[in-house]
Amino acid sequence: MDTSSYDPSAFPAFAVTVDLVVLTVRPPALEVLLLKRPEAPAKGTWALPGGFVKPDQDLVEAAEFKLADKTGVVVDRAHLEQLQTFGSPKRDPRMRIVSVAYLAMVADPMAPELGNATWTPVDDVDRKALAFDHAEILATGIERARSKLEYTTLGTSFCSPEFTIAELRSVYEAAWGTTLDAANFHRKVLATDGFVEPTGRTESSGPGRPARTYTAGDADALHPAIVRPA
Amino acid sequence: MDTSSYDPSAFPAFAVTVDLVVLTVRPPALEVLLLKRPEAPAKGTWALPGGFVKPDQDLVEAAEFKLADKTGVVVDRAHLEQLQTFGSPKRDPRMRIVSVAYLAMVADPMAPELGNATWTPVDDVDRKALAFDHAEILATGIERARSKLEYTTLGTSFCSPEFTIAELRSVYEAAWGTTLDAANFHRKVLATDGFVEPTGRTESSGPGRPARTYTAGDADALHPAIVRPA
DNA sequence: CCAAAAGTGTTTCCTGTACACCCATGG
DNA sequence: CCATGGGTGTACAGGAAACACTTTTGG
Incomplete structure (x- = not known):
């Protein structure tokens, strides 16, 4: 045929x-x-x-x-x-x-x-x-x-082109309906290769120390799970 | 319409x-x-x-x-x-x-x-x-x-209806082309709820202590990753 | 008694988690 | 100078990995 x-x-x-x-x-x-x-x-x-x-x-x-x-x-x-x-x-x-x-x-x-x-x-x-x-x-x-x-590191796809770690954290908190420890989340993200890339700039909204901004990293890389409380 | x-x-x-x-x-x-x-x-x-x-x-x-x-x-x-x-x-x-x-x-x-x-x-x-x-x-x-x-605990679906822990281990070793520590694998499987159910019987093949047999557990349950060496 | 495989104990190390603390800004 | 959020340090607990050791069989 x-x-x-x-x-x-x-x-x-x-x-x-x-x-x-x-x-x-x-x-x-x-x-x-x-x-x-x-x-x-x-x-x-x-x-x-x-x-x-x-x-x-x-x-x-x-x-x-x-x-x-x-x-x-x-x-x-x-x-x-x-x-x-x-x-x-x-x-x-x-x-x-x-x-x-x-x-x-x-x-x-x-x-x-x-x-x-x-x-x-x-x-x-x-x-x-x-x-x-x-x-x-x-x-x-x-x-x-x-x-x-x-x-995965896909959380970044929910963020604006340039974002702060806190913004990224709010993505996870919204998706899971939980609150995450800001300090540990911060470290975990920065410790994961290809998750985020620093821009060198900072951004301020209201009082408090200005946050450094980042862009999405290159990796769809798997990484150990972001802390998800029971 | x-x-x-x-x-x-x-x-x-x-x-x-x-x-x-x-x-x-x-x-x-x-x-x-x-x-x-x-x-x-x-x-x-x-x-x-x-x-x-x-x-x-x-x-x-x-x-x-x-x-x-x-x-x-x-x-x-x-x-x-x-x-x-x-x-x-x-x-x-x-x-x-x-x-x-x-x-x-x-x-x-x-x-x-x-x-x-x-x-x-x-x-x-x-x-x-x-x-x-x-x-x-x-x-x-x-x-x-x-x-x-x-x-997941799906490794059991590659096993015969009644199997030993060693048989289950060989599934993982075949799929990944690795060798796993028999002792740690044993503990890990038994520690995971719904992974396997004991039959109370044992099975012997050649020399060595006979192995207890198990059937597949009820869970598609997620579990911490089975040891996978780098 | 010896080899081989099952199964248990134990130690070491690493990582997740909690939380105290310092830093930098706006008002 | 105080409140607020960003970011760092640290100590503790739990789990993974390595491996010594005991158990139970066949020859």
Whole structure:
């Protein structure tokens, strides 16, 4: 069998979509981007951003495109990774749709509310009210994000281009709903190669000693877990 | 738009497949199940087991079916998890195919060679010779398996129903290509809740004190990393 | 009795954690 | 000069790693 003798009707046809769990941190909460669906099915209910993959489009490309489309986030300043694929036969009433979910971590975006889009603290999301199986996708995304914070240096992708250690710490505190020892956190971050790079500058907000600022390091490097109290 | 007004031709059609990275441990090697493709495309080259998903079949079901089909492994005695989805437009010459890859961990199966299937040590696989993008899928699967061994109690899924601590240790040693301190490994496993359950029986092979046997514990529980020497 | 493998004890070292303390700024 | 947050020093506790040692079998 070669290309010319291939018969497409021999194989079942699926629609393929990407859905995005776009997370950001706006202290003290971890928040997710939700869109109000403008059309059926599930018109008017909240849903994750997403859409159909084009015939010649790579999956990541499709995800990047949707991300830029909905948030205006420049892709190289965000972390984007494949999350999981959801393909239950009954997940969409229209037809058989397989959805490849992506997880995006972005720094606090300018526009809190843009039209029918909204940032919602993940603990405030009414899971019953989400369209399709998006509650499950969201839960998977949050779990992945929390666990990745523990083992990688990805916390920096939630921060502005230039940030202080305290700002980085607030990311972890928001994501986990805990408080961390500032002193130990400081040391731990600086001791981890490739986590942050010093800028040589400082930044002051209100009283107190000005904080040195940093940029994200080069590493997706694994590191011993950032202190996570029981 | 409701179901009756839906127009399938408005959305691009994809084929969806599952591909399986089926791993086992046959000391001292971590091995993968490969099949010689019986038909075009890539006829005669080695490939991962897999196939098209049926229109009303869930993705996991499809993976379970293929696993039972190719290995005869009873599914409840194996670990099966979704790995990653591969969907580059060019990955198959015939048409646009999105493949959902699964990782299976099975205990040493009876039949080493069954027809055109073979178990191959992962370090001996000729990656250039694998069909499609299966080298990439395989690499992802191996990496995932190694990392899961480190943080979970899944090592037991590579063992026979009733096993000794030494047998479990050989799993880790095979997967990582290291040797572990038997004494410390022993303590660590027993100290982790839900890792193994004692049977009360013992087992002897050759000289030396007989070893107590255990069955797999109930937990996918995370645990501090099993000792992995630098 | 000897070799071999299972399993236990013990010491050493390192790292996480808590918390006291010093530093630098705004008001 | 005082309150506030940044940053450093330090002492203690718990766990990992190395390895000596005891136990229980087959030959």
